Amino acid sequence: MLGRFLEITVHTPAIQESLEFYETLGFVQAPVGETWPHPYAVVTDGRLFLGLHGSVVPSPALTFVLPELAHGVERLKGLGVTFEQERLGSDVFNQAVFHDPAGVCVNLVEARTFSPPERDGVVTTCGYFSEFGIPLKETDAARNFWEPLGFVALDEELRPFARTTLTSDRLNLALYRTRAFRQPLLTFEDRDMRERLARLRERGFILSDEMPDSLDDSTNAVLIAPEGTRLLLLQSED
Known part of the structure; x- marks a missing residue:
């Protein structure tokens, strides 16, 4: 759509x-x-x-x-x-x-503004990009808005924080029902995020704990880009 x-x-x-x-x-x-x-x-x-x-x-x-x-x-x-x-x-x-x-x-x-790079299989220190996270207090209005536009809403997960994923073929959105996040985030996940965070710290990256208290800051963190974009780095359970 x-x-x-x-x-x-x-x-x-x-x-x-x-x-x-x-x-x-x-x-x-x-x-x-x-x-x-x-x-x-x-x-x-x-x-x-x-x-x-x-x-x-x-x-x-x-x-x-x-x-x-x-x-x-x-x-x-x-x-x-x-x-x-x-x-x-x-x-x-x-x-x-x-x-x-x-x-x-x-x-x-109406048309593309760039061409996909020839290089495939890019691996970043952040892990696997899973979704664009949208923080909000109540999810019903956003869910009802996005579903007719081609996104499929999954049941809300409560752990590690309240989160409703909206899937599509190219981009997943997620509704984050928490006050801990103040702006949208790019969310990455990995089973060995603790190791990835350690590598980032060794290379001088500053990691923030601007996230829900339910997330352990030894295995989860927020990385803030120079232009202010928030990258949420999550420990994956699978």
Whole structure:
């Protein structure tokens, strides 16, 4: 319904500093086009694509590619989606913007803005990217909003914190019902996260404990990127 997941878009005042941060973690750059007039780069682990934008944009935001965007916008309006911005026409790069009930910005564009890198099997120090976490107090409105758009809601898990996963073929979202998180997060998981955290500390990364008290800070942590993006590193149980 939303098209194909393209990237998680973030405002990045100092792109080179952020690039060095992600590349040190093991991410690789993807070749970008000339769609945007501002500085722009993309880093990826093969599953997560993170768009670093040197212009002030809503951040973090979810960006999808939806061909024949004008028709797609009308279909989404029929599902109750309200658009704050529509830039449609034969002489412009077509874009449309809306927000979910939690305030997360969703961008729809008509064509890709970068090419996937040739390198496969990228392994980062962060572990496996599992989901884009959205903190909120109550999940029903967000769940009812995302399900008609092609996401499948699983039953809420209460351990290690209240968490409802919304699955799709390219990107999983998760609703985090906790006051410990103040902004969306990129969540990574690994069975040996304790070892990964030790390696990060040895390399000089500063790890934060801005997370629910139910998470043991010896096996879980939050890593904050230079542009402010939160990376939640979770110990996986399987």
